[in-house]
Amino acid sequence: MNKPRSLYIHIPFCSHICHYCDFVKLFYNNKFSEPCLKALFAEIDSYHIDKVDTIYIGGGTPTSLSDEEFTSLLDKVKDFLTPNGEFTVEANVENLTKEKLEIMKSRGVNRLSIGVESTNDGILKAIGRYHTYEEAVKVVKLAKQYISNINVDLIYGFPHQSEEDLRKDIKNILSLDVDHISIYSLIVSECTKFYKDGVKEQDQDESRKFYDIILKELRENGYERYEISNYARNGKYSRHNLVYWHNQEYYGVGLGASGYIAGARYTNTKSLKQYLEGNCVDIKETLSKDELLEEYLLCHFRLEKGFAKNDFKNRFDQEFTEVFRGKIDSLIERKLLIIGKENVRLSDDGMAIMDNVIVSLLG
């Protein structure tokens, strides 16, 4: 069995908690961050990682760590990276300092993902972000002096957000002139402030309208939607995220992180206490053939290119059209599914209702 070629590291600390965030996060406090990093390093050691092609440090907010902690973290992992590897760090506008950028630059970080989220200061405040759009513009400009490959995140579908607001966000984001843009619709999960406040997600008609506007605007401005929520120009795809969507294996380390090694998916504990005691993995499951098939579809259909017919056949010993005989005709007829010469993929309409399409294939 080949070892994974990618590494995800989760840093569960934040200086502020956003009102919509559903991920494992804790207020930053060096009383916890120090032992947590120690436990993280031990976990990393336990996997005996040789070389990986992509490293992604996400969170939480990795840049909420102190400069010393941050340095030690990058030093710990930087040598795993192969020469042409991709090394991404997630950052917030408020703590992406010159110092942090210098540390990253010197340790080989070559891709930055900056949580801009909105360009409307009223919305930023309402969702619990502690920066303004103007500050975001400055930080992106600063970051470019160190690292050229930059992604910015944007969220749409906030309560009371109008189409005008959205178009303004898009215009502003485009003016940042970065190679990669991730745009997600707001999800209100339980255990978030938004959920408790009774914030509702956009209804599907509105959400689709916004999605279509985004798709059209970004395409017209030279971006390729290579994944359902991800846009890139100049071929600057997120190589790390493509590992997920190609359903390939990766190490996942850190509190609450998930990984995929040797055919088994696992999720780490969300309990800091457990984690500090070295009981990292909480749930581990080896997938059945049906589950493998399900994951294959739900990963690949997120991609504009879908999957290669050959690849499917190699993995499942059968043609896609054989496996789903009797189910694909109506999907093709409704122009949701496209069976090309080499590839199988979803149309724009199909991608927007991907979960529904998959359920009609598997149900």
Add this chain to the structure above:
Amino acid sequence: MSFDQSHIRNFSIIAHIDHGKSTLADRILEMTETVSKREMKDQFLDSMDLERERGITIKLNAVTLKYHSKNGEDYLFNLIDTPGHVDFSYEVSRSLAACEGCLLVVDATQGVEAQTLANVYLAVDNNLEILPVINKVDLPSSMPDMVKQEIEERIGIPCDNANLVSAKTGEGVAKVLESIVKYIPAPKGDRNAPLQALIFDSFYDSYRGVIVLICIKNGTVKVGDTIRLMASGHEYLVTEVGIRTPKELKKDELYAGEVGYLAAQIKDIKDVFPGDTITLRDNPCEHALPGYRKMNPMVFCGLYPVDSKKFLDLKDALEKLSLNDASLVFEAETSQALGFGFRCGFLGLLHMDVVQERLEREYGLDLILTAPSVIYHVYLTKGDMIELDNPSKLPDLTLIKEIQEPYVKAEIMTPKEYVGPVMELCQDRRGVYIDLQYFDDTRMILTYELPLSEIVYNFFDKLKSFTKGYASFDYQYSGYKPGNLAKMDIMLNGEVIDALSTIVHRTTAYQRGSIVVRKLKEIIPRQQFEVPVQAAINGKVIARADIKAVRKDVLAKCYGGDISRKRKLLEKQKEGKKRMKAIGSVEVPQDAFMSVLSIDEDE
């Protein structure tokens, strides 16, 4: 255990739900001397387990107890259980007919409740001696004197001899037993007269056939007798008689005044009608006992497995259930939309719910029920009459001279402040006002004639919510009347779905049609394409609503590649889909089939 008639007491217990009927019964069972407290429990459980194994209804039915009275003599008590809902009021009346008296249990903290009254009236109708028992007097909030006064004023039963008890602690129960001896009359049958035995319940036993629970009004029955069931005319050879203590105790014969069971290799429970009279072939009685009514199913619906492969399982389950449920009838039918299933007949809506629940819970079946319907009498121009229990089978309009529908006479007792809303409800359901009378200072009895079809769906629930739960309701079938009726078809994506057809009154058809299509639009989830929902009468569309196509259904973000979480979300979606029925190309949830009866916007 053989007793002189003068030392037999046959009685039942009437109570509003939660007023302590079963606790009192338990206490009586414990305090009688037939069996010790511990033994009784063991026996009870044994018998229940046995019943469970054989898959029959778990209920007490009737139990015979020996009681040693303070007057020094031994008595035989027969405690006869009664079901407690309007669907089963006939069965209640038959159980009561087997008794000479009853205990009316009233909660000392709650007082008389509307639902108790219907059963009290049945008891009065059967000339029973009613002994008021005021329960829960151990509670600090109990008001026994007020409750006594209430019973006297509202029901008209003297409470001088009312027993104050706590069934929970046992306080006062000994006195109840003495009162039973003292006040409930002994049965007065003639042991030497021709046999007259009242059937008040029955259940199926796979070894002995139908076990018939009887009360001997006159005469004697013994093993080896040839009996005749007077309503059906069937004759059987008696193979076993006995009493239940609650364990079965075989006896040689049963005499006038006794309550017990009888087995006679009766194969089909549908030959045994509650209320029917058993007599002897060779020495028959002149008249059957009064009060017998043939119970016909009043409400019909289609029952289909969600998974069409489960048709035979459903058939099996229905057969098993009907072994013990004489009122459940079914026959196979086919629906274009739903495939193979059964048209089933029930006594009423509660009965339908009970059957559905048992099929789903005990037999693990996932079912689709079509909207309940009554039996319509369809008179054809040729002169024939069809009894129609499935609206989709209504013949072409040109062939129909007239459609008649069944009516019931309904009596509704309600606190007087709710009379207005109740009358409004009855008018909305095409009710014809007959009478309004004071019951006491605070309550009134409203009598309406209502089409049965208008009360099969949520009438009782509505009545309860209109009266904050205070109204009680009882009805009796009152005959067929012509109505201005038509079949309303529902089309999904342009196709008529037979399982969604209903018979509606023309005056309200437009309103009903538009409510139903809107309701279906709400219930049926968006599909991959737009689906028009139309209601039509005689092919003419009277209402339409469009179910929009699904526009967005994709989880935007996967944190840190957490694919498992996403897959689990998808699993949920898949589960939801499994509970739907694919009709043509449209996925329809189970409850859509019921929604065609929606009458209100806000249901």
